[in-house]
Amino acid sequence: MKIQGTVHWNRKGFAFVVPEAGRSDVFVPPEGLMGAMDGDLVEVWAYRERKGLRGEVLSILKHSPTTVSGTYRERKKLGYVEPFYPFPYTVVVPHECRGVVRDGDVVIAMVNPPKSIARTKAVTARIERLLDIPESTGDDLRYVAIKYGLPWRFPEEVEREGLRVSAIDMEAELSRRRDLRDRVLFSIDGVTAKDFDDAVGIERLDGGNFLLTVAIADVAYAVKNGTLLDEEAKNRGFSVYFPEEAIPMLPEVLSNGVMSLKPDVDRLAIAVEIRLGPRGKILDIDCFEAVIRSKARLTYEELNPFLNSNVRPSSLDGAVAHRVMELHRMARHLYRNRTKGGALDFDISEVGITIGFDGDVEKVYRYQRGPAEKLIEEAMLCANHAVCRFLQKHSMPVLYRVHEPPSPDDLMALYETLREIGLEKRELDDLYRSIKKRKDLSCRLQHISRLYEDTPLHSFVNQHILRALKRARYSSEDLGHFGLGSSCYTHFTSPIRRYSDLIIHRILKMVFRPRTPSEKELGKLEGYLRYMGPEISEKEKKTDDAMFEVIRLKTAAYMQRHLGDEFAGVVTSILPYGMFVEIFDPPFDGLVALSDVKNARVEEGKFVKLRKRTISIGDIVNVRVARVDPLKGHVDFTLLPQRAD
Numbered sequence: 026m027k028i029q030g031t032v033h034w035n036r037k038g039f040a041f042v043v044p045e046a047g048r049s050d051v052f053v054p055p056e057g058l059m060g061a062m063d064g065d066l067v068e069v070w071a072y073r074e075r076k077g078l079r080g081e082v083l084s085i086l087k088h089s090p091t092t093v094s095g096t097y098r099e100r101k102k103l104g105y106v107e108p109f110y111p112f113p114y115t116v117v118v119p120h121e122c123r124g125v126v127r128d129g130d131v132v133i134a135m136v137n138p139p140k141s142i143a144r145t146k147a148v149t150a151r152i153e154r155l156l157d158i159p160e161s162t163g164d165d166l167r168y169v170a171i172k173y174g175l176p177w178r179f180p181e182e183v184e185r186e187g188l189r190v191s192a193i194d195m196e197a198e199l200s201r202r203r204d205l206r207d208r209v210l211f212s213i214d215g216v217t218a219k220d221f222d223d224a225v226g227i228e229r230l231d232g233g234n235f236l237l238t239v240a241i242a243d244v245a246y247a248v249k250n251g252t253l254l255d256e257e258a259k260n261r262g263f264s265v266y267f268p269e270e271a272i273p274m275l276p277e278v279l280s281n282g283v284m285s286l287k288p289d290v291d292r293l294a295i296a297v298e299i300r301l302g303p304r305g306k307i308l309d310i311d312c313f314e315a316v317i318r319s320k321a322r323l324t325y326e327e328l329n330p331f332l333n334s335n336v337r338p339s340s341l342d343g344a345v346a347h348r349v350m351e352l353h354r355m356a357r358h359l360y361r362n363r364t365k366g367g368a369l370d371f372d373i374s375e376v377g378i379t380i381g382f383d384g385d386v387e388k389v390y391r392y393q394r395g396p397a398e399k400l401i402e403e404a405m406l407c408a409n410h411a412v413c414r415f416l417q418k419h420s421m422p423v424l425y426r427v428h429e430p431p432s433p434d435d436l437m438a439l440y441e442t443l444r445e446i447g448l449e450k451r452e453l454d455d456l457y458r459s460i461k462k463r464k465d466l467s468c469r470l471q472h473i474s475r476l477y478e479d480t481p482l483h484s485f486v487n488q489h490i491l492r493a494l495k496r497a498r499y500s501s502e503d504l505g506h507f508g509l510g511s512s513c514y515t516h517f518t519s520p521i522r523r524y525s526d527l528i529i530h531r532i533l534k535m536v537f538r539p540r541t542p543s544e545k546e547l548g549k550l551e552g553y554l555r556y557m558g559p560e561i562s563e564k565e566k567k568t569d570d571a572m573f574e575v576i577r578l579k580t581a582a583y584m585q586r587h588l589g590d591e592f593a594g595v596v597t598s599i600l601p602y603g604m605f606v607e608i609f610d611p612p613f614d615g616l617v618a619l620s621d622v623k624n625a626r627v628e629e630g631k632f633v634k635l636r637k638r639t640i641s642i643g644d645i646v647n648v649r650v651a652r653v654d655p656l657k658g659h660v661d662f663t664l665l666p667q668r669a670d
Contacts (some may be wrong), residue, residue, distance in 0.1 A: 027083065028071050034063040034284060040113070042069050042080065043559070055113040057081035060139035060148070064089030064560060069108045084142060089556070090367050091136040092153065094174025099128035106134050109172050115147040117638065122151035131156040131171050163384065165578040166267055168656075172320040172508060173571040175265055176257075179276050183257045187276035190247040190254070191283045195291050199316050206318040210240055210344050212286055213379025213401050216324045220264075220273070221286040222519045224294070224319045225404050227351045234308065235301045236354060239408035240317045242284045245530035248275065262564030264522035267575045268378040268386075273522070280521050281488040286321045289463035295530055297415075297517075299406045305358030309420075312533055321345045329395035353396060356403035363406070367467040371474050377611050379581050386583040389611035391484075396471060405518045406509070412529065419536045423580045424528050424558060426516050427504040428497040436460045439493040443473065446482060448633055448644030481609065481645055485595045498562040499525055501554035514519040525561050528554075535621075577658030580613045584660050585653040589666060596644045604640065606648050606662055615660035617648060622664050638667060 028051055030044035039059040040058060042051040051071045053061075059066050059082040063159070064354065066087040071080035085618045093116055104126075106117035116134060126132055134150040152542075157178040158167050170177055181186075198574040210226040212626045221242070230235045258274050265272040273280045286292050294317045300309040321342060331337060332353050345636045364370060374391035381387035394402070415425050437460060444453055452473065459469040470490050505512045519532075521524040532550070535542050542550075594608035619625055640646060648662035 026071055026558045027068055027081070028078075029066065029068050029086065032058070032063055032065045032067055032082075032089075033559060033563070034113070042067060042071075042082075049078040051078040053080055053082065056344050057142060058113055058145070059083075059085075059142045060114075060134060060145035061085055061091060061139055062091040064091065064513070064575070065138075082142070083139070088138045091138070092133050092174075093136060093150065093588055094131070094133045094156065094171075097126050097128065097132045097152065098131045105140055106132065109174060110279070114145055116150050118150055118152060122149070124152045126152050126155060130346050131158075131173055132177065162270065165575060165582070165655075166270055169571050169575050169578070171274070172574075173567055174573060175272055176261060176541040177272055179257060180253075183253050184276050184278070185558075186253045187247075187278045190249075191248075191278050191285060193293065195316065198293060202293070202316050205238070205240065205294075205315045206291065207350055207488070208238060208317070209320050209344050210317055211321040211323055211348075212288070212634075213323045213325065213328060213349075213397055213576060216291050216326045216444045218324075219271075219523045220280045221319075221322065222521045223401075223405065225316060225352065225401070227348050227355060229351065229612060230300070233303045235303070235351070236356065237299040237301055237352075237404065237407065238296060239299070239404055239518065240286065240294040240296045240315060241518055241526075241530075242286055242521055243295050243406075243632070244275070244279070244284050244527055245295075245312065245534055246293050247279055247284060248527060250531060254279075258524055258527065262463040262524050262561055263568040265568050265571055267572065268579055269380040274524065275521060284521055286317065286319050288322045291316055291318055292328065295517075295533060296412055299407060299411050301355065303358075305362050306406070307414075311414050312412060312536075313642060314534075316536060319542070323349070323397075325395060325397040325413045328397035328400075330575070333399070342482070349400075351399050352404065356396075356400040359403040363403075363510065364471070369467050369471055369510070371471075371490065371507045371626045373487050373496075374484065374612075376576055376580070378576065378583075386579050387568070389580050389613070391610075391612050405476050410511065410514055412533070413513040416529075416532060416536070417513060421516055421532055421536060422501065422547060422554055423503070423532070424525055424554050424561075425500050425503050426497060426506065426514050426525075427502070428506040428508045429495050429504055430463070430466070430507045431494050433460060433463075435493040435495075436466070439489055442489050442642060443486070445641055446486075448473070450474075450475065451466070468505065482595060482643055484612075485597060485643060488597070496566070499558040499565075501551060501558050519607070524564075525557075528557065540613050572659065577654065580611065581653055581658045582655045582658055583611065584613060584615075584650060585655055588648050589650060591647060591649050593645060593647050594662075596640060596642050596646060599642055606646060608648065613660060615648070616649075617662045617664045621661075 028044050030042040032040050033043055034040045039055060040053045043051055051069050061082045065085050067085050068083045069080035070083050071078045086283060093106060093108050093112055095106040098105045098107055104123050106116040132155055133153045135153045136148050136150045139145050153425060158170055159617055208226055210224040212221040212224045224240045224345050226238045230236055248258055261274045264274045294315050296315040298311045299307060302308055374393050377390050377392045378386060379388040413423060440456055454467055459466050474487055477483045505514055506514045515529055516523060516525045517529045592608040594606040595608050596604050597614060598605045602618050603618040605614050605616055647665040649665055651663040652661040
């Protein structure tokens with residue numbers, strides 16, 4: 026049968042063609058791509074085999090721009106790019122397309138699609154840019170930036186354009202925008218944050234209702250569609266945050282300059298006013314362009330003690346402090362409303378890393394969100410939901426943030442893990458019924474998480490629940506958001522660091538203008554969103570993978586100082602060659618190799634040691650740090666004898 030869909034490459038070297046909703050993905054091996062590129066709209070001949078649909082590309086209906094990052098190599102008459110990730114074709118660079126690069130340079134190249142459908146072994150490309158990484162960058166960050174093809178410095182022409190658009194005629198903007206400079210708005214971020222996307226505020230209205238204002242930096246004012254700034258932001262997709270460095274999506278003159286909602290200066294914003302009932306019910310929504318002047322730059326670190334004790338620090342202005350407390354109370358109502366509607370909240374601790382003055386890792390630790398983080402999270406979730414509703418009300422296409430329900434197979438794998446760690450039969454039966462009936466799943470998963478809340482297995486259980494869930498992504502279709510227990514959700518609140526949010530800002534501006542968009546404009550926008558959803562989702566995954574790998578490398582470097590030290594941890598998985606153990610403090614996982622444990626073997630998913638000791642997934646064990654590979658982020662443990670109680 027013939028199926029149309031979009032090509033999505035897997036980093037292992039093969040591809041899937043993803044058709045429109047209602048059909049299964051089609052696996053396409055490299056030899057069946059016939060010159061198709063990642064993101065191309067193609068027609069495939071598909072047939073069913075034991076593992077699903079398999080196919081071969083018949084025709085390419087629409088080409089998508091494709092880039093590849095790698096090392097440039099010079100040969101006699103041609104150059105080549107050695108990709109960092111598996112790529113189905115040899116990438117050849119003609120001399121006239123190489124620019125000023127030299128053999129060994131790390132580059133990003135734009136691939137030229139083949140002119141006709143054929144079994145293709147090689148494609149040509151032109152060098153787009155060097156991956157220009159500052160010399161002061163640490164070896165681990167340099168390695169990750171090269172591996173993931175993360176552009177670091179901005180091209181000079183992009184910096185110049187950023188400087189030009191940063192000159193804002195504020196008087197002219199005030200004449201056409203709503204003036205909110207007298208409203209008490211403030212930003213709340215981490216102490217190390219430099220760019221401030223959002224400012225918030227709340228006012229009590231007559232009758233017991235409240236007006237929540239969320240003002241977001243108007244990045245779309247400066248970054249116009251089709252400009253050099255826009256192309257650079259689209260190419261990056263996201264800002265990348267490492268423990269001691271950041272690779273911003275926009276040049277610093279914008280991200281840390283005129284677009285950042287710093288206190289006591291006039292800034293352009295897109296404002297969302299949400300009228301809320303006393304218990305957090307959304308009553309009305311309005312969105313508009315505004316000029317704001319933030320009254321304070323607050324931090325989680327200073328607000329958490331205040332919200333926990335209600336003792337106001339002297340540095341906190343009284344009018345601001347009053348509104349922070351009002352927001353804190355409203356956030357609890359918003360949270361209760363979400364969880365009653367089926368939203369999941371596992372309150373999973375994140376890994377924090379402290380870098381010393383010498384550049385070495387000083388500390389690795391877990392940290393929980395405090396009330397200040399939760400206050401901002403609820404305000405942003407509410408704003409994202411409100412903007413989505415506003416756009417739907419005006420019949421506009423939306424780039425949705427979607428999170429599809431978990432598959433029965435993934436849920437049954439979770440069921441088996443919970444059974445192995447000893448979840449009582451009644452709870453297992455309730456989970457099984459929810460899986461089979463596809464009913465009350467989120468409530469059941471939340472309940473199971475709470476059962477382990479005060480146990481050493483809490484993080485382990487939460488991580489396995491998360492593994493059973495699908496990854497959230499961007500889509501032009503409203504497929505709902507399982508994790509939030511809702512439909513109609515988008516990303517609007519971070520246009521400085523997420524390209525998806527910048528797209529939503531541009532769609533809002535189409536609503537703000539006097540002229541109603543034509544059918545042709547709306548159709549073109551819908552096609553654009555269908556294309557951008559998968560592209561931004563893929564860039565998000567690459568960004569997350571890069572940040573996760575840096576955390577592993579930093580933690581491994583820290584663990585190198587603990588060779589020979591002993592730790593307690595939980596068994597997270599068992600494989601034929603050994604078991605992985607995640608130690609509690611510092612939070613890190615490593616391998617206990619089967620070959621390092623005398624007279625041990627794996628049986629039926631259990632790690633069995635002689636002398637009648639059996640270790641299963643979820644068991645608490647004691648280990649010693651045996652080997653550390655800081656270049657790969659790997660740690661090997663030695664299993665210690667069971668301690669007597």
